[in-house]
Amino acid sequence: MQYTDAQLNQIYDRTSGKCHICGKKLSFSNYGLSGRKGAWHVEHSNPKAKGGTYHLNNLFAACVSCNQEKGIYTSKTARSWHNRKRAPLSRKKRKKAKTENAIIAGGIGAIIGGVVAGPPGAIIGGGIGAKLGHNVDPDEK
Template sequence: MAYDVKFCERIFSKTNGRCHLCRCQLNFNKYGKSDTKDSWEVEHSVPRAKGGTDHLNNLYASCIPCNRSKGSASTRAARAKNGFKCAPLSKKRKVSNALTWGAVGSLAAFFAPPPLRIAVALIGMVAGVTIGHEVEPD
């Protein structure tokens, strides 16, 4: 099925331009071109043959080897083959996680003695942002 450019951008950005199965970096301009390493296709998490829809929540960017080798296997099994439990996070989601964890880290200052509060708040914020940027849901 052909998708318009805007819809492809939404699918592509869901995983920050990475294959949702193996996480290799994809090139947006190589949609559907099977001759290059970073080309990609739209992958149905639940295959259409099993009742999967063309709604955004069922569609992911995938490199062509992953998409074609997945077949009718489950997304969970295909990701597990590459050692992953979930899709890569979007850029927006990474920033949101970093801000949340940064705020949580800063709150540690409330439990520190007064002379150390600023240092603990800064360390907590930096640690929180660092952890939050990479944390992934299970």
């Protein structure tokens, strides 16, 4: 199967250019070029042998070794070999998750700060909480 550049872009961006199994950074221009740094393949999350389709929602970027290693195992199984539960998020989803973390942590920080030091504490606590929340890598959860 030959993919168009637009399809490859879409597949690559789904996981912010990272292998959906081990999370390693991939190099877009080294698609299909085994042996190159960041070389990657298009991987069928549900294997072709098990009826997986060429529909975009079944396709993920994976490094060459992960793609070979996964074989007919499920993505869940292959990710568990690398202590991962899910595919890396797309840039858009990462941004959204970071904002949500910041809002939640900011709220918690404001409550704690408010209890400890009153309104000024709430402002400081909220700021610190939001910053900490924003620094949490959504992929690490």
